Amino acid sequence: MTDQGTENLNLPHWPQFDDKERAGVLRALEQGQWWRITGSEVDAFEEEFGEYHGASHTLAVTNGTHALELALEVLGVGPGTEVIVPAFTFISSSQAAQRLGAVAVPVDVEPETYCIDVVAAEAAVTDRTRAIMPVHMAGHLADMDALSKLSTATGVPLVQDAAHAHGARWKGKRVGELGSIAAFSFQNGKLMTAGEGGAVLFPDAALYEQAFLRHSCGRPREDRSYLHRTSGSNFRLNEFSAAVLRAQLSRLDAQIDTREQRWPLLAGLLAEIPGVTPQGRDARVDRNPYYMAMFRIPGLREQERNQLVDELVARGVPAFAAFRAIYRCDAFWERAAPMETIDDIARRCPNTEEIFRDSIWLHHRTLLGTEEQMHRVAEILAEVVARR
Incomplete structure (x- = not known):
């Protein structure tokens, strides 16, 4: 299916x-x-x-x-x-x-x-x-x-x-x-x-x-x-x-095993694409279920990132824009908001300011695919990035 x-x-x-x-x-x-x-x-x-x-x-x-x-x-x-x-x-x-x-x-x-x-x-x-x-x-x-x-x-x-x-x-x-x-x-x-x-x-x-x-x-x-x-x-x-x-729990372990095997391959392929930086991993994390296959394209503007995501989706890659910084969502300011402005918080959160604008994630079902499919996903991303 x-x-x-x-x-x-x-x-x-x-x-x-x-x-x-x-x-x-x-x-x-x-x-x-x-x-x-x-x-x-x-x-x-x-x-x-x-x-x-x-x-x-x-x-x-x-x-x-x-x-x-x-x-x-x-x-x-x-x-x-x-x-x-x-x-x-x-x-x-x-x-x-x-x-x-x-x-x-x-x-x-x-x-x-x-x-x-x-x-x-x-x-x-x-x-x-x-x-x-x-x-x-x-x-x-x-x-x-x-x-x-x-x-x-x-x-x-x-x-x-x-x-x-x-x-x-x-x-x-x-x-x-x-x-x-x-x-x-x-x-x-x-x-x-x-x-x-x-x-x-x-x-x-x-x-x-x-x-x-x-x-x-x-x-x-x-x-x-x-x-x-x-x-x-x-x-x-x-x-x-x-x-x-x-029933879902009964197959979780095997799915994690597969994603743990696929991510190093996909991450290595993505890292070879100029401008693409996969999410890092702390060595102390000895089992990562990879809910998302995340990567950044530093320097990419938010609208450019969104267009790139649309192109990936059109090519059949289940891609998504990253979460917005929570303080840049209207919902954040509706209830019990901090006594700061958006700009105040943004100054305290320089990494967030960059990551939410230039990062993309692929649905974890991507990492349940074959090694051949990992190569194809990377090829499509390389083609889309190159056109950008």
Whole structure:
């Protein structure tokens, strides 16, 4: 099966599914209990996903944005508080804090990995900071050694935005073994998907129990008397999505293996194209699932980059423009905005200013292709860049 726009390359489709998903949906249907409180699929998925990531406590939720919001809420994020986020990320990273009434404080990212600059994060810590949110950009883990030291020194907890990082490892440790909360997304384009969905990994039982209450309208699991013990919302995942995610998880490892094999080849080919710089990799990341195959063309203006992306798409390459700097999105300024101007933040974030304008990413299904297809993708990019 191929997407309509990729016939000439015949790249693998996404999402991928087979009889495992079909059997899971039927299993969820026939159990006769389609609600997570009375069904078994969500419970089973939480156990399996948590075990895969080395987490002691896992909570499945409606989507990745809600996963971040819930993680921040149990840490006391709310009006009058601040959350440090990378300036180069998807807008959910900041919106999760802002919807709780907190101020999202953008800081710059590293020019090679596009992950949060720990020195910049340290400079942004105040007595109002309640969380630091590293985003594992494109599956590449942020510097968890330096971030853990910063968290210990300041007393500010980390919330890993791991929406891109299913199955990633840092120096042999899985995401759930890094000692901090981590939030995942299962949106349609993610490394495993049920269309929508999310999960939060917790390092201890107390945070998990509070999160469970808040994700279920403040109601305990065994409650029959509507004893809502805390404020919350309905972030419960449904049984059908959980059944699909169990099947998706079963093939994740093999897909990561393939992408880990293909990226060095594709990155090497891209690096040979004049002006193209692939995303770097910290040697301490010993497993990168590559949610995106990212690269930059330094000096390219934003409109030129966008036109180049359009040309790649027209040639059958699943290419996308990079995320906008969050402070250059109107949505960022609608709620709990910092007491700075766009120009103020831009001056603090020179790497972000360049990366969001000149970087391109290819969907991870590209890296599920053959070695021959990696060569063809690089050839097409070289042709398009040469015309520019």
